[in-house]
Amino acid sequence: MKIGIVGYQSSGKSTLFAWLSGTDADPSLAHTGQTAAVEVLDPRIAQLAEIYQPKKITHANLQLVDTPGLEKGSSGNAAHLSLIREAGCLVHVVDAFSGDDPLSQLNSFDEDLLLADLEIVSRRVEKLTESVKKPRPSREEEQAELEALGPVLARLEEGKPLAGMELSPLQQRATRSFQLLTEKPQFVIFNLGDDGDIASKLLEALGKATQGVAFSVGLSAELAEMDEADREEFAEEMGGVTAEREPLLLKLMQASGQQLFFTAGEKEVRSWMIRHGATAGEAAGGIHSDLERGFVRAETMSCDDLFRLGSEREIKANGLMRREVRDYVVQEGDILHILAST
Numbered sequence: 237m238k239i240g241i242v243g244y245q246s247s248g249k250s251t252l253f254a255w256l257s258g259t260d261a262d263p264s265l266a267h268t269g270q271t272a273a274v275e276v277l278d279p280r281i282a283q284l285a286e287i288y289q290p291k292k293i294t295h296a297n298l299q300l301v302d303t304p305g306l307e308k309g310s311s312g313n314a315a316h317l318s319l320i321r322e323a324g325c326l327v328h329v330v331d332a333f334s335g336d337d338p339l340s341q342l343n344s345f346d347e348d349l350l351l352a353d354l355e356i357v358s359r360r361v362e363k364l365t366e367s368v369k370k371p372r373p374s375r376e377e378e379q380a381e382l383e384a385l386g387p388v389l390a391r392l393e394e395g396k397p398l399a400g401m402e403l404s405p406l407q408q409r410a411t412r413s414f415q416l417l418t419e420k421p422q423f424v425i426f427n428l429g430d431d432g433d434i435a436s437k438l439l440e441a442l443g444k445a446t447q448g449v450a451f452s453v454g455l456s457a458e459l460a461e462m463d464e465a466d467r468e469e470f471a472e473e474m475g476g477v478t479a480e481r482e483p484l485l486l487k488l489m490q491a492s493g494q495q496l497f498f499t500a501g502e503k504e505v506r507s508w509m510i511r512h513g514a515t516a517g518e519a520a521g522g523i524h525s526d527l528e529r530g531f532v533r534a535e536t537m538s539c540d541d542l543f544r545l546g547s548e549r550e551i552k553a554n555g556l557m558r559r560e561v562r563d564y565v566v567q568e569g570d571i572l573h574i575l576a577s578t
């Protein structure tokens with residue numbers, strides 16, 4: 237899944253992208269967006285490595301996309317919005333360093349996204365309304381689509397994002413190809429200047445429904461470049477406005493509705509990313525399509541149990557190695573060993 241770094245112009249998106257991915261944002265890709273795969277380093281990998289002493293360690297990747305900034309006051313550049321549409325989750329970088337009110341920027345950006353969705357849905361509804369008047373074989377289908385889109389349109393007209401709305405299967409089908417922006421999970425980063433005092437006020441204003449953090453992207457990136465000795469001193473001097481890369485990546489992963497599971501053996505210890513609610517069969521498919529096709533069972537234990545007991549042998553002795561079937565819903569932190577017939 238792609239995580240789109242979005243926001244108004246000059247809010248610090250490319251600075252965030254460069255810091256998190258370790259690659260400089262390429263200015264020649266400013267209009268098309270730039271993608272990087274970023275390793276998510278979960279601390280449990282080191283614990284697993286200690287137990288299994290593997291030959292190889294591999295980390296799951298997060299796909300980050302640096303998108304061009306939207307222009308304030310314009311209703312959104314269609315080409316830029318279409319790039320954002322491809323992302324499964326939006327990380328909204330808000331300028332909280334220049335003196336421009338961050339909360340009104342946040343609201344107006346959300347409004348821009350909402351208006352873009354509203355335009356798409358209302359255009360489709362208008363088209364269907366005309367179309368169902370004509371006696372055509374597709375009429376019944378179009379009537380059903382029109383009825384499905386009614387409540388979606390009404391919600392957008394009320395100014396509410398689709399993210400909190402329970403969509404019926406028919407509504408999901410009717411909206412899927414639109415890749416609506418307000419349906420995507422959002423994570424907010426208030427990009428602070430060197431003053432951290434406003435952080436708590438900003439985060440409070442976000443409310444419970446939206447996750448977010450407040451720190452200085454620029455200073456965090458600078459800090460990452462320093463050697464260890466200077467780093468601590470600088471971080472202290474900056475009064476806690478900097479953030480650490482690894483925990484932030486884990487937060488972004490969680491916000492995007494994904495989680496980690498692990499595979500562990502003498503050959504390799506590895507983390508994998510799958511969506512919340514995914515089954516053991518899907519997890520197997522993420523590793524290799526052959527494993528999904530020939531899936532027999534998933535021998536499963538949890539990291540917590542393993543770290544507590546110290547070895548797989550102890551896990552088995554305590555009856556904590558489970559045999560799960562294809563439909564088993566994978567839990568965050570599961571260690572899976574997939575058995576498949578080939």
Ligand SMILES: Nc1nc2c(ncn2[C@@H]2O[C@H](COP(=O)(O)OP(=O)(O)OP(=O)(O)O)[C@@H](O)[C@H]2O)c(=O)[nH]1
Nearest residue numbers: 244245246247248249250251304305333452453454
């Ligand atoms: N004071 C301060 N300035 C920042 C910070 N982050 C970015 N900037 C400045 O904001 C300007 C834009 O930064 P970028 O990261 O290129 O912003 P962007 O969001 O990618 O901009 P566009 O791609 O043009 O939309 C640069 O001049 C940065 O130096 C920050 O944390 N603090």
Ligand SMILES: [Mg+2]
Nearest residue numbers: 249250304305
């Ligand atoms: Mg940029």
